[in-house]
Amino acid sequence: MSLKRVVITGIGVVSPFGNGVPALMKGIEEGRSAVRFMEGWDQYNGLQSLVGAPVTMQGEMSIPRQKRRSMGRMSIFAAQAADEALADAGIMLADEDLWRVGCVVGSTMGSAKSINDVFETMLPDKDLSKLNSTMFFQCMSHTATVNVAQYLGLTGTIMAASAACASALHAIGIGYDLIRLGRQDILLCGGAEELHPTVTGSFDILFATSTKFNDNPGKTPRPFDRDRDGLVCGEGSGILVLEEYERAVKRNATIYAEITGFSTTASGIHVSQSNKESMVMCIRQALADSGVKPEEIDYINAHATATLQGDQEEAEAIREIFGALVPVSCLKGNIGHTLGAAGAIELAASLKMMETGMIYPTLNLENVSQDCEGIQHVMHPLKKQVNTVLKNGFAFGGINAALVCKKI
Amino acid sequence: MTGQEIIEKTNKVFEESFEIEKERLVPDANIFVDLGLDSLDIVDLIVALQSSFGVKIRNEEKVRDIRTLQDLYQFISSIKNEEGTKNV
Missing domain, CATH: 3.40.47.10 (Thiolase/Chalcone synthase)
Structure with a gap:
């Protein structure tokens, strides 16, 4: 089938x-x-x-x-x-x-x-x-x-x-x-x-x-x-x-993007703490599902809730897969953490960024924390052709989710 | 409590809880057909009337016979009268 x-x-x-x-x-x-x-x-x-x-x-x-x-x-x-x-x-x-x-x-x-x-x-x-x-x-x-x-x-x-x-x-x-x-x-x-x-x-x-x-x-x-x-x-x-x-x-619909990959994994280790290894696995599986290589991702919309441990784990996970190749930003500085809605609101905004070719920076990111270095933080509006987006979302319970969308 | 007070208090419940315009609250209005209440609304109507009139009516068998606003006014009136009799 x-x-x-x-x-x-x-x-x-x-x-x-x-x-x-x-x-x-x-x-x-x-x-x-x-x-x-x-x-x-x-x-x-x-x-x-x-x-x-x-x-x-x-x-x-x-x-x-x-x-x-x-x-x-x-x-x-x-x-x-x-x-x-x-x-x-x-x-x-x-x-x-x-x-x-x-x-x-x-x-x-x-x-x-x-x-x-x-x-x-x-x-x-x-x-x-x-x-x-x-x-x-x-x-x-x-x-x-x-x-x-x-x-x-x-x-x-x-x-x-x-x-x-x-x-x-x-x-x-x-x-x-x-x-x-x-x-x-x-x-x-x-x-x-x-x-x-x-x-x-x-x-x-x-x-x-x-x-x-x-x-x-x-x-x-x-x-x-x-x-x-x-x-x-x-x-x-x-x-x-x-x-x-x-x-x-x-029906000649306007298509924002195609969903080409999704994955969800769990840490199985701790009910509240984020975990880099399971995040890495989640993102890699979403990329594999999508059939894209890390360097083919044009923009990562991070989960990044601004907790001490969560941001560090996510930055490490992104660094391990993408290094500093791909622009990364998140929207929590603008609208806070909308929790169960976050993945959809932030993906919607990412699709608009894809549409306009303008990546918006992480609000309130003024001095990159040492433990979050090594990835390409967007600190000013960035004009860039965005064809492929990775959206991350992580949750209590050790749950990770990653979605890949491609412009068609 | 006078009959007019019962009507006014009851109608207020319909206006506030069910967003029904005052003009539609006529005595022969059928609560289900004309005013559009359904089974869930009836639960809320009972809760609101209990609160508004300080009565307990949830388990009253007569509630099931109510069809029109006039039925409801009379029902409330009889409950309040029974209450008054008990207090004598």
């Missing part, structure tokens, strides 16, 4: 820079930071990191109430990103065989605010009678993908990928395989996540968050930088339209 080719024909995002890909790219192009001091977070005892990259919710009332009622913040972001992605792809669902159209959307967990609200409502008096009917649908792990499917009326394959910060890349990888195997024609794939003090807190108690920039939020996170001190959580959603190649060509 021959495998089908898979292309990306639409992208949509909700990011801390606002709704839509243009808002995201404008923020990146202008070198801005969306990181803010989070008012009210200081009421949480023990929370050291008081910064985040929030999304200002907009336009949610245009989602019909009976679709919206089961959506927490992340699902609203995902639905809005899916709308944009479909419009960008020029796909009218009314014209499609919806048994052949599905979605795979990942997130770390269900809506953090909704989960918090449920327990705040229920636990003080151990009373379930005040819980409304749709809270569970906001809290369940597959909330984002289910809500996208319900909102759009999709009836094909509906799956969720839950792999923390690698969720979106896993979702895209699953979608890539489903279309390659001929099981679906169109899949909306990506991730969603939302910002909440309990989410930042989960990293904070592990000393993984940025805590020294509460008075100067725009200066953090600082991926690969000498003065980096941890990650900053963000929120949003990224959705990509994956489509079978022949079908996309037949």
Whole structure:
């Protein structure tokens, strides 16, 4: 059985820079930071990191109430990103065989605010009678993908990928395989996540968050930088339209790129620490799947969350495979770490960089840390023909993911 | 609690919880057909009414017979009256 080719024909995002890909790219192009001091977070005892990259919710009332009622913040972001992605792809669902159209959307967990609200409502008096009917649908792990499917009326394959910060890349990888195997024609794939003090807190108690920039939020996170001190959580959603190649060509779709390689590996060593060896294996397998050599990659969009250990391991992994041959940058300095959405939002931005031939630098990378040297850090906007992109994503649980896209 | 107060409080639940315009909240409006509520909405309606009126109605058999807003006003009224009787 021959495998089908898979292309990306639409992208949509909700990011801390606002709704839509243009808002995201404008923020990146202008070198801005969306990181803010989070008012009210200081009421949480023990929370050291008081910064985040929030999304200002907009336009949610245009989602019909009976679709919206089961959506927490992340699902609203995902639905809005899916709308944009479909419009960008020029796909009218009314014209499609919806048994052949599905979605795979990942997130770390269900809506953090909704989960918090449920327990705040229920636990003080151990009373379930005040819980409304749709809270569970906001809290369940597959909330984002289910809500996208319900909102759009999709009836094909509906799956969720839950792999923390690698969720979106896993979702895209699953979608890539489903279309390659001929099981679906169109899949909306990506991730969603939302910002909440309990989410930042989960990293904070592990000393993984940025805590020294509460008075100067725009200066953090600082991926690969000498003065980096941890990650900053963000929120949003990224959705990509994956489509079978022949079908996309037949309808004269604009093709951003072909997905040519994907891999995911695990360290099997430690639940929270990153691991260079398993990252190297992951990237090498993605390159092999794609049939490209390291020197054929034109741009690497790094995961680089600005944690001390994670950035070092990723820089070492990139150095081992690519040396200083390939430009490397990441977007966490602009929009924080959007966790389960990161892989899709950052891949969407990478595809726009591919389209325009302009690679944007890692914001807040001012002095490359000694332990992150030896790779080609992009510290200023770089004009370059980009035909092939590698997108990295790594997650708690020792999970690694890497995706290769080629311009066609 | 007067009948008018019950109507106003009930209607407020429909406006706030289900985003239904005031003009549509007429007594003979069918909650399902005219106002578009479904099974999940009924759960939320019960939760909201319990909170708004300070009553427990989730396990009341009579809830199942409610079709129109007028049915609902009368149901709430009877529950509040029973409550008042118990307090005498």
